[in-house]
Amino acid sequence: MSQTQTEAEIFVLQFPFTTAAGNSISQLTLKRLTVKDLKLVKKTHKDPADWDEPLISRSTGLLPEDMDNMDLADYLELQTRFQQITGLGKSDKDADAGTGTAGEVV
Template structure:
């Protein structure tokens, strides 16, 4: 709801909408908590991955990066998680399996 208030020739607009200059931390289906947190090559502790939905450009980029099919998958997951493939190498295999399953859900459209 928006309302305009006029006082002495000045118009102020009041709105229920909130404008934020800092992005909110992702929650819900795109946040993947890790059972086994890890430390990146840069020394950052990762306890959850904030995933964005993959785009075609991400698929193409991961294929251009070359390597084996596994290398391409790691590169793709790194892109959507905002990490590097080297960071992903430090992830526990159990969490990686969970990430693979989440990616499949995202790709099928069952998770927005």
């Protein structure tokens, strides 16, 4: 088994959906991304806030149009899992925690 297959994670959807091509999706395999994936996304999306959807698309193999049919609860959970796997959004989370504590003291 290759390293990519070994490190891939399975994400089970709470609300399966059907793609435009008629494929029923009940779970997604999240493959590890490479620097090349990030470089390709950076070319078309300058704002890091816009990177999640295209990177999730590359990780799952789903077209962005197919992700539009995914239930929002599943997408938000997938986005959170994706950010945990990649470390994207990690520093924002820590910054918010520090800001919240200082805000309460003042």
